[in-house]
Amino acid sequence: MAESKTERTCVACRQAKDKQQLVRYVVAPDGAVLVDYRQRLPGRGSYTCISVDCIQAAVKKNCFQRSFKGKCKSVDAADLQQQLIAALDQRITSLIGMSRKSGQFMSGTNAVIESLRKKNSLAVVIMADDISAAIGSKIEALVQKNKIYSVRLYNKQFIGQLLGKDERSVIAIPAGSLVEALLNELHRYTQLVREN
Numbered sequence: 001m002a003e004s005k006t007e008r009t010c011v012a013c014r015q016a017k018d019k020q021q022l023v024r025y026v027v028a029p030d031g032a033v034l035v036d037y038r039q040r041l042p043g044r045g046s047y048t049c050i051s052v053d054c055i056q057a058a059v060k061k062n063c064f065q066r067s068f069k070g071k072c073k074s075v076d077a078a079d080l081q082q083q084l085i086a087a088l089d090q091r092i093t094s095l096i097g098m099s100r101k102s103g104q105f106m107s108g109t110n111a112v113i114e115s116l117r118k119k120n121s122l123a124v125v126i127m128a129d130d131i132s133a134a135i136g137s138k139i140e141a142l143v144q145k146n147k148i149y150s151v152r153l154y155n156k157q158f159i160g161q162l163l164g165k166d167e168r169s170v171i172a173i174p175a176g177s178l179v180e181a182l183l184n185e186l187h188r189y190t191q192l193v194r195e196n
């Protein structure tokens, strides 16, 4: 059975949106408000937009207390933002792991540069924050020329760890079934980190 689109309202700005476009929160047994990013935890849920503004406004205006009918502890906006970023992190690294297992994947500077020069079907390029300036600008130029989405994320060591290898400066993912989901999470992540 196809899941129908269900709208929920952001407790801060009161806009109704498809719940997939919102963050869900639940109250843990100890009263703490938890980010339920995958929207699978049981119990009453509250929602906000995936935005620092709405999270901060929800905390400032006591929207969580109202929505959970006073059954939650006091809430800290910075803590919710950290929980949300951690959930996005987990989602991104798991999507990278899935694309790697499905073979929709490329890593290493030479392989990625060669592939970009051949103008093949790469869809997402992820460069480490600490990629060398020379290689970074070389890839940046090719990415712009081919109009491919690229982002600087994590460091070489972390990317290497994701792949069970030593350091890796760049990974790339060709167009395919996982790209839409990955792009969605990367947009959310970069926007949140920028606003944070």
Ligand SMILES: [Zn+2]
Residues within 6 Å of the ligand: 010, 011, 012, 013, 014, 015, 048, 049, 054
């Ligand atoms: Zn909102």
